[in-house]
Amino acid sequence: MDPYQQPYHQGSLDVQRRVGVSDQAAHVGRAIGDGIKPVAAAFLGLQPMLVLGAADPAGRMWASLLTGPPGFMRATGAHSVSVAGRVHRADPLSGALAAGPLPVGTIALDPRTRRRMRLGGTARPSARGLVIEAERVFANCPKYLQKRELYEPDAGGGERTGPARRAGQLDPGQQEFIRAADTFFIATGTADGVDASHRGGNPGFVRVTSPTTLSWQDYPGNAMFLTLGNLEADPRAGLLLLDWAGGTTLQLTGTAHTDYSDTGGRTTVFTVEEVVQTEAASPLRWSAPEYSPANPSVDAPPLTSPHEQAVAEQGTEGRGLRRVRAGRRDPARPLGGA
Secondary structure (H helix, E strand, O other), X not given: OOOOOOOOOHHHHHHHHHHOOHHHHHHHHHXXXXXXXXHHHHHHHOOOEEEEEEEOOOOXXXXXXXXXXXXXXXXXXXXXXXXXXXXXXXXXXXXXXXXOOEEEEEEEEEOOOOEEEEEEEEEEEOOOOEEEEEEEEEEEOOOOOOEOOXXXXXXXXXXXXXXXXXXXXXXXXXXXXXHOOOEEEEEEEEOOEEEEEEEEOOOOOEEEEEOOEEEEEOOOOOOOOHHHHHHHHOOEEXXXXXXXXXXXXXXXXXXXXXXXOOOOOEEEEEEEEEEEEEOOOXXXXXXOOEOOOOOOOOOOOOOOHHHHHHHHHHOOOOOOOOOOOOOOOOOOOOOOOO
């Protein structure tokens, strides 16, 4: 990325200004590049999963999961990534990815090391699966990432992937699963491109207030406000939740907006338009979580803007925070079958 090019569009700039972190955002924005550095290429080559966000032919935003053995995605140059795999045929993005080219945002997250990397660009179908031409590449800090160990993948998992169940709202089991979740992925986008990001917290950090309404506090982060900035410009969003132990995926598409409190807190409200649940969509099997020591209590009041700046400027995870041991809270309950 040209060092003189503005890394943020107007939506993100507006949120940064409102929260009072414009200077900090300008500083961290220098980390956004358009090339894949050797350390990033090495990281990608070790990962067994990639979350990809994009819009379907109807313009609805989705977040989807791709998996494979380490090496299934690899940097083939400073500006391209080859992915040896495709989403399953029932995935909402299957047709759009096969047709290409398609603006995408991706996040490679490693629960074993609490590392994550985001890459946005354009995806095209290839003989291996996909080629993504990188336009925005950067790493994030480990805040709010739960640590998990990877068990041996279920070798036959891909063959036993169940049918996708679609609905216009969440059923009671899905609502309970979301309430117990500690992690989800969110895809958003504008005319400038698509972004895929992560949200994490202690179980209960996502609130389900109706079969079609979710909400969560926006915790202090890196001050970029890419997700909230995208939502300022375009409310369409897609969520992905994983049954880490069983491999089932829960995908939601809809719209989202952010409510700002007088005390500086922010709450994102998501309205569900469609739900897709796919049994055993992933062959990966993960351990119970060790919760991030950065996770706020779900009952704590929203952080004010000055406090947020102080926390974000620390630049480290969990400094001065008590560690939450795995098992202190119940992990997300498995999603049941049809």
